[in-house]
Amino acid sequence: MAEPLPLDVAATLNALLTGSDPVSSALRAQIPHTQVAGSCGCGCVTVDLVVDDAAVPPAPAHRNPAADAWYTEPEDAGVMVFTKDGYLSLLEIYSTSTEPITAWPESRFIER
Template sequence: MAEALPPEVTATLSALLPGTDPVSSALRAQLPWARVAGRCGCGCATVDLTVDHTAVPPAPPHTNPAADAWYVEPEDAGAMVFTEGGYLSLLEIYSASSEPITTWPKSRFAPH
């Protein structure tokens, strides 16, 4: 069963989708209707997402990942946002180290 987005997931998605471009704006507009549908089996903080398609329209066509960035701290970690059919579908956290990241860091990302 889907669960409400934890505050740190919402903060991470908001930080990864800044600005007024049509894709970021549309994906941010989905946040109130997004839910956690599953979690990664490796124990990392990655979450599968589902969005109520009847409540909000899809984002315009775009490539995946819809957003990605490296964290400032820890500097060997990053996050990516994936979509399916214009709707949020996955928030992935990854690390260049061999240890999975089990909690969402503060959403401070390195400049591109």
């Protein structure tokens, strides 16, 4: 069952999808219509996303990941957003550390 999008996840998506290009704009417009559909089994904060496709159109054709960046804090972490059929589908955090990241870093630490 889908759950409301947490504020830290929404902030991360907004920080990743900056810019005025058509893809970023369309994906940002999906954020208010996005819910969390699942999470990663390793203990990290990666989330599966589902968008109400009746409420908002898909983004134009684009590459996957749709956006990616590194964090300045923690220095060993990065984040990517993936889509499926033009809709947000996965927000993945990763680390070069052996420990999973168990809380979303503040979006102000995202460096594109």
